[in-house]
Structure formats: structure tokens, C-alpha cells
Amino acid sequence: MASKLISVLAIAIAVLPFFTHPSLADVPPSSPVSPGTLCKDTPDPSYCKSVLPHQSTNVYDSARLCVRKSLSQSRKFLKLVDKYLSRRSTLSISAIRALEDCRFLANLNIEFLLNSFQTVNANSKTLPTLQADNVQTLLSAILTNQQTCLDGLHDTSSTWSVRNGLSVPLSNDTKLNSVSLAFFTKGWVPKKKEGNTRQPKSKQFAFRHGRMLLKMSARNRAIYESVSGRKLLQTENNDIEVSDIVTVSQDGQANFTTINDAIAAAPNNTNGSNGYFMIYVTAGNYEEYVSIAKNKRYLMMVGDGINQTVITGNRSVVDGWTTFNSATFGKSLKPSASLS
Numbered sequence: 001m002a003s004k005l006i007s008v009l010a011i012a013i014a015v016l017p018f019f020t021h022p023s024l025a026d027v028p029p030s031s032p033v034s035p036g037t038l039c040k041d042t043p044d045p046s047y048c049k050s051v052l053p054h055q056s057t058n059v060y061d062s063a064r065l066c067v068r069k070s071l072s073q074s075r076k077f078l079k080l081v082d083k084y085l086s087r088r089s090t091l092s093i094s095a096i097r098a099l100e101d102c103r104f105l106a107n108l109n110i111e112f113l114l115n116s117f118q119t120v121n122a123n124s125k126t127l128p129t130l131q132a133d134n135v136q137t138l139l140s141a142i143l144t145n146q147q148t149c150l151d152g153l154h155d156t157s158s159t160w161s162v163r164n165g166l167s168v169p170l171s172n173d174t175k176l177n178s179v180s181l182a183f184f185t186k187g188w189v190p191k192k193k194e195g196n197t198r199q200p201k202s203k204q205f206a207f208r209h210g211r212m213l214l215k216m217s218a219r220n221r222a223i224y225e226s227v228s229g230r231k232l233l234q235t236e237n238n239d240i241e242v243s244d245i246v247t248v249s250q251d252g253q254a255n256f257t258t259i260n261d262a263i264a265a266a267p268n269n270t271n272g273s274n275g276y277f278m279i280y281v282t283a284g285n286y287e288e289y290v291s292i293a294k295n296k297r298y299l300m301m302v303g304d305g306i307n308q309t310v311i312t313g314n315r316s317v318v319d320g321w322t323t324f325n326s327a328t329f330g331k332s333l334k335p336s337a338s339l340s
Contacts, residue, residue, distance in 0.1 A: 027059075032058050035054065042182040047179070063180060066180040074113060076169070081102050084162050094320040098152040116135050116139055116184070119135050124187075132188050135188065146174045214242055227280050244278070246266075246278075248286075263299070266279070277300065280303075282303075283303075311328045
């Protein structure tokens, strides 16, 4: 995702016009350069130049402009999707499902862009690695969401005119967000040192002998050991803290009989200061479609093991479902849940 960029000082370009047109690799992000230089190493230079002002500008201002435009375009796209959905009586079930996916993903993208803009608008410097990674993940997720929307329209709506009305604006939105991501990578993402690919400790789960190290109260420990049949290992400073635990079992002997009911009971918008909310799902085949909403943060789900706890379903594109909605397990936002 990182942009490859070169540079020659702007003054040198003016004095020596016979120099090769520079790319952006070595240009300081705060230095004003021509749109041609800014856009040369973006995924679509021609499109990039069409959205930037004609005068010289820098990476930071260009990124802010592109993120603002992306936000505006995403809102317009959402209104367009709603317009088509208002005529759902004339659409097939598969078309409606594809549009509903696009609406859900467009709303997510708007939230991701708002969060990203808050960061780029407040800073004109390289960010700490974790903060830069978070924004880079959001901007990358937007591109994935747009492609998922487009795939759903193509897979389920091959004969209806709505697809054509959405494909072009969606394609342009994808180009614009690609430019935003390229500029953000150049201006805010720290250059990674060669060979340094280790993740921060805060993003790693602690394991010993193939088992996750968990830290919890005596009450929660008793519940966990009773339902899992496993003793917790001795705790250490880097163990994963568990704030509460609920259990799921199909025999009615647990807190819940379905995974979705357990998720609904989890607290909303927690900050993780007290640890994860654990849902322990005992062995069985759970025929349900599990979706973890973005407000269900710091949620951990643990099962009895491979081929023991199974989540299954039978949705398929052949039956009019989109690929996006055929998944039996999904979550809306990166920090919301941990799966084990």
C-alpha cells in the first residue's frame, strides 16, 4: 500500500526544465509541488490530476481535499442507493439484497472517512505507528467495502439497469479513495525499518504450549474451567484479561442457546480497560448467521475446538443471496471482536 515516490527540489525543476519529471518518493510531504508530481505514483495518475487544483500543493493539503471529496461522494452514493431501494417493488429479491449490502457498506465507509478526516485534519506530520496503521486500515477497508458492493451488484443483478447506474459512481469513488490512501501513506505513515516486521506487543495474544493465557476473576475462572474442561495456566503480566463470561449451549444448560443472543447481551461501546467480554460456545452445530455489530467492542468468542463448535448455514448466490451475506460469521469493524 505504501506509495513509491521520488523527488527533485521544485526550484531545481524550474531552473533545469530538461530534468526528468520527478515522482514523489523523496519530496517532503509539506513541500508544494505540481499535481503531476503528486499524482505520478498514485494508482490512477490521470484521475488524481483531475481532482486536484491546478496550482502547486503538498501531500497534506491534497490528502485532506481527497478525503473530504471521498466523504461527499460516499454520501451521494448512499442517497443513490436509497433512491433505488425506494422502488424495491420493481426489483428482484437478489437486487434488493445487493442494494441493502451496498447501503450497509456505504454507511460504514462514511464513518471510516469521518474518523480518518479527524486524524488528517489535526496533523501534518508522521504519526505513531499504531495510529497510522489504524487510519490506513480504515482507508483500505473502504476500498474493500466498495469492491464488495460492486461484486454483489454484478453477481446478483446481471440483467437489471440499476447496476449500470451505480457502477460508474462506485468506480470513481474507488479511484478517489485510492488516491486518499496513497497520499495518507506518503504523509502520515512512518517508514518501516528494514527487517522490522514485528507487531506491537499490545496487538499480540499471549500463548503458552498452544494455549491462550487468560486472566480473570475467581468466579469467571470457575465458569471457564467448568464449561471447557480445561484448567487455566498460571497467569502472567501479559495475559489477556477477561471482564465477564457467558456460555452458549444447545442443550439449554448455559446462559444462551444461540450465539446471536449471547452477542446481543454483550455490553456496547466498551473501551477494553477491564478486558474482553468472553462468549464460550460449547460443542455443537449452530445453524445461524452471526454478525457482530461495530458497537460490540472487545468481544472474545471461544469454542470447544476444530470440528467441535461449528457455525453453519446454507445461503448461496444461486438462491439469490449475495456472497457478502452468505458468510456465517462476520464483524463490522477491526477492533470490535477477537475470535479464538
